[in-house]
Structure formats: C-alpha cells, structure tokens
Amino acid sequence: MKVLIIGGGVIGITAAYYLAKSGVSVTLLERCSAAGMETSAGNAGFVSPSDSFAWASPSALTMAVKSLIFPDMGIKFRPGLDPHILHWGLKFLNQCRPSKWRQNSDIKFRLAEYSLALMRELENETNIQFDTLEKGIIYACRDQNALDDLEHHFEFLSERGLELQTLNRRELLDSNPALKSKPDTYAGAVYSPTCKTGDSRKFSQALVQWCETTGNCQFEWNTHVQKINMSNGNISSVLTSKGEFKADMYVLCAGAYSGILSQQVGIKLPIYPIKGRSISAPIVNPDMAPKTGFDDVQNMVAVSTLGNRIRIASSAVFNGFNLNHTPEDFKSILNLAHEVFPEAADYSKAEYWSGLRPMTPSSTPIIGPSGIKNLFLNTGHGHLGWILACASGKITADNIMGNKSEFEYGFATGR
Numbered sequence: 360m361k362v363l364i365i366g367g368g369v370i371g372i373t374a375a376y377y378l379a380k381s382g383v384s385v386t387l388l389e390r391c392s393a394a395g396m397e398t399s400a401g402n403a404g405f406v407s408p409s410d411s412f413a414w415a416s417p418s419a420l421t422m423a424v425k426s427l428i429f430p431d432m433g434i435k436f437r438p439g440l441d442p443h444i445l446h447w448g449l450k451f452l453n454q455c456r457p458s459k460w461r462q463n464s465d466i467k468f469r470l471a472e473y474s475l476a477l478m479r480e481l482e483n484e485t486n487i488q489f490d491t492l493e494k495g496i497i498y499a500c501r502d503q504n505a506l507d508d509l510e511h512h513f514e515f516l517s518e519r520g521l522e523l524q525t526l527n528r529r530e531l532l533d534s535n536p537a538l539k540s541k542p543d544t545y546a547g548a549v550y551s552p553t554c555k556t557g558d559s560r561k562f563s564q565a566l567v568q569w570c571e572t573t574g575n576c577q578f579e580w581n582t583h584v585q586k587i588n589m590s591n592g593n594i595s596s597v598l599t600s601k602g603e604f605k606a607d608m609y610v611l612c613a614g615a616y617s618g619i620l621s622q623q624v625g626i627k628l629p630i631y632p633i634k635g636r637s638i639s640a641p642i643v644n645p646d647m648a649p650k651t652g653f654d655d656v657q658n659m660v661a662v663s664t665l666g667n668r669i670r671i672a673s674s675a676v677f678n679g680f681n682l683n684h685t686p687e688d689f690k691s692i693l694n695l696a697h698e699v700f701p702e703a704a705d706y707s708k709a710e711y712w713s714g715l716r717p718m719t720p721s722s723t724p725i726i727g728p729s730g731i732k733n734l735f736l737n738t739g740h741g742h743l744g745w746i747l748a749c750a751s752g753k754i755t756a757d758n759i760m761g762n763k764s765e766f767e768y769g770f771a772t773g774r
C-alpha cells in the first residue's frame with residue numbers, strides 16, 4: 360500500500376515513522392525545506408501529561424474577559440468580526456461546561472500517558488537525540504493562595520495516576536539554584552517528576568533520518584500542496600508545486616492549515632490558529648539555567664533547557680493566520696527571563712519566534728476517518744501536539760493497517 364502524508368511537522372513525521380515500521384510505502388509532502396519548521400519549531404518543549412487540561416473550561420470565559428481589560432496578559436482575545444472565530448468560539452463555549460471539561464481533559468491525559476510510553480519505546484529503538492531533559496516539570500506559584508488552587512486543580516490528574524509532589528519554598532529553591540538569587544519570588548510549586556522536556560524540531564529532523572534508513576519513506580521538501588483532487592467520492596491525487604502525487608491512502612497532518620485543505624474536499628474542520636510566541640537564547644551559565652522544565656503558573660510562561668539553549672514560551676493570541684510580531688510582543692517573556700533566570704543566557708542574542716497552535720474547540724485532536732474512504736485525519740493537536748505525537752502516529756498507522764489499536768480514540772471530530 361502507498362500512503363501519502365500532507366505536512367511535515369512533528370505530527371506528520373511521527374505518523375510516517377509508525378507507517379514505515381508497518382511496512383507501507385510512505386511519501387510525505389512538506390512545503391518547508393525540512394521537517395518541523397512551523398509550529399513544531401519553537402514550542403515550549405514540554406512533554407507533559409501534566410498539561411492535559413482542556414482549554415475550554417468553566418473559567419475560560421472569565422479569562423477571555425480579563426484579557427480584554429488587561430492588555431499585558433498572555434492571552435489576547437480580539438475576536439473582531441471574523442466569522443471563523445465567532446463560529447469556533449460558539450463551539451468552544453459549548454465545551455466549557457464542567458462535564459465537557461472533565462471528559463476532554465480525561466481523554467487528553469490518557470492519550471498523553473500512552474504517548475509518553477510510546478516515546479520511550481521510540482527512543483530505545485531509534486536512539487535519536489533531541490535535547491531531552493528527564494528531570495520533570497515544576498509549576499511554580501507566587502503566593503500561597505495560587506499554590507492551594509493549583510494543588511486542588513491537579514487533584515484531577517493525581518486521581519488518574521499522575522505522580523505529583525508539592526514543593527515548599529525551600530524545596531523549590533533547592534530544585535533550581537537560579538531561583539536563590541530572589542528567594543521570595545515563589546511561595547512553592549507542584550512538581551511532576553515523570554514529565555520531561557525536549558526539542559520537537561530536532562526530534563522531527565532526527566526521525567526523518569531514521570525513517571530514510573528503512574527504505575520505506577520518501578520525503579518531498581519545498582512541496583506545496585495546492586489542490587486535492589477527487590474522483591468517484593475518493594481522493595484521486597494531490598496537485599503540488601512539484602506536480603501531481605498519487606497514493607492509495609492520504610493522511611492530513613497540516614497543523615493549523617488542515618482546515619483550509621480539507622475544505623477543498625467538502626470537510627469542515629473546527630480548527631482555529633491560536634498564536635503563541637517563544638524566545639530561544641544561548642546558555643552562557645549552565646549552573647544558572649533551569650534544571651527542570653519550569654512553568655510560572657500565574658504569568659503563564661513556560662521555560663525549558665534545550666541542550667545549549669534556554670526556550671521561554673508564552674501567549675495565546677486569537678488573530679487568525681497572522682504570524683507577525685514585534686520586539687514589544689516579547690516583553691513579558693523577557694521580563695520573566697531577566698527576573699527568574701537572569702544569568703542563564705545571553706538574551707541579547709535571543710531568536711524570536713511565533714507559531715500557530717492548531718486548536719479545536721474541545722482541545723482534543725482530530726484523529727480518525729474523514730468520511731472520505733481514502734482520507735485519514737491526524738490534526739488539531741492545539742497546545743499539546745509535541746506530547747501527543749507518538750500516540751497520534753501509532754493510532755493513525757494502526758487504523759490504516761486495519762490493526763486493533765491499543766488506544767480506542769473516539770473523538771475523531773474535535774467538535
């Protein structure tokens with residue numbers, strides 16, 4: 360069987376890996392010059408079932424209103440009159456009910472745990488390197504009230520088996536020596552020891568090299584998919600900037616752009632591009648760099664040490680496919696860098712980056728049949744595509760090969 364994958368982010372590349380292992384012939388089409396160059400390039404790097412909470416929650420509306428009042432907040436909700444966001448927003452509101460929030464967070468957590476286990480197997484098999492740090496993730500709070508709230512919030516995941524520890528201020532300072540320069544900044548933290556951090560672009564590019572050794576994968580870079588052709592209710596070919604490609608089966612993994620492509624064949628996908636930003640700066644003093652993944656909960660800023668770089672990510676901007684940014688947009692990220700990890704890196708050499716989270720209203724990805732017999736969907740991973748990549752790729756390959764999946768994923772639409 361010949362399978363054609365559209366999109367070479369971490370989701371498409373990981374699907375290619377599992378399909379190639381199953382023995383099918385895979386061709387992957389990607390418009391960039393290499394793997395993982397768009398949203399998978401600059402994310403926070405957290406491989407963390409502890410972040411499985413759905414964004415559509417009973418408190419989401421309050422946060423949206425606050426974002427209109429406080430312009431410096433990480434969330435910027437500027438809906439305007441774009442019919443896409445209004446339509447998506449109504450669906451999102453429907454998912455904010457407590458029962459939906461619990462259901463969506465539960466499925467994401469189980470998917471994330473499955474994915475983490477698969478990632479360990481993948482690392483053992485391929486031995487690829489992607490700047491992993493297996494030291495867990497710390498969620499730090501600036502005052503006791505916030506810490507109490509966070510502990511209560513995390514009960515949802517500890518009840519489901521996630522190992523979590525509360526750190527008092529002293530234990531928090533011991534975990535990350537850089538924090539000792541301003542010891543009163545945080546009251547304490549919740550620590551998730553089984554989570555880790557790593558670079559999803561490095562992962563994607565190293566996995567491409569491994570896949571090429573199987574002889575089952577062909578990667579077509581700089582190949583822009585322009586049109587999906589149909590014949591007799593099935594996909595007959597895709598037209599690209601490099602000509603026409605045909606296969607028996609097609610898999611859509613085009614991240615935030617999946618809905619634009621699927622519309623050509625009459626499928627509406629509820630995916631909205633939510634912009635996020637990060638900086639990556641060269642580490643100049645490793646002793647003062649984060650020793651774990653680190654999340655400033657109240658400021659919604661995530662920090663990782665990725666090899667010889669520090670990555671600091673934040674913000675959720677509702678502004679369509681606009682990827683523009685100005686230095687001013689990175690003020691809150693840089694403020695946190697200078698406040699909490701001031702000596703770790705040379706921030707004057709930071710690279711500034713923006714990317715689009717492919718977000719569904721429920722925050723659950725769309726993995727499953729499309730309604731068109733030879734088109735499979737693997738997209739809409741929102742804020743968690745890095746951690747969910749292995750599970751999504753394995754479920755995709757199992758479905759296409761007709762194997763019983765170890766994980767019954769029933770949320771194929773993302774709603």
Ligand SMILES: Cc1cc2nc3c(=O)[nH]c(=O)nc-3n(C[C@H](O)[C@H](O)[C@H](O)COP(=O)(O)OP(=O)(O)OC[C@H]3O[C@@H](n4cnc5c(N)ncnc54)[C@H](O)[C@@H]3O)c2cc1C
Pocket residue numbers: 365366367368369370371388389390391395396397398399400401402403404405406407582583584585612613614615616617620633634635636637661672673713714715716717738739740741742743744745746747
């Ligand atoms: C600031 C920020 C922080 C984040 N932090 C985390 C985190 O800590 N942990 C986590 O798990 N997730 C995180 N995420 C989310 C994660 O990065 C995404 O969910 C994930 O990268 C999505 O992967 P993807 O392959 O679906 O999309 P992408 O990486 O965008 O890949 C899609 C690919 O499709 C290609 N494409 C699109 N259209 C076409 C076309 N017409 N023809 C050819 N190719 C096409 C694109 O070029 C692109 O390479 C974060 C995201 C952001 C923005």
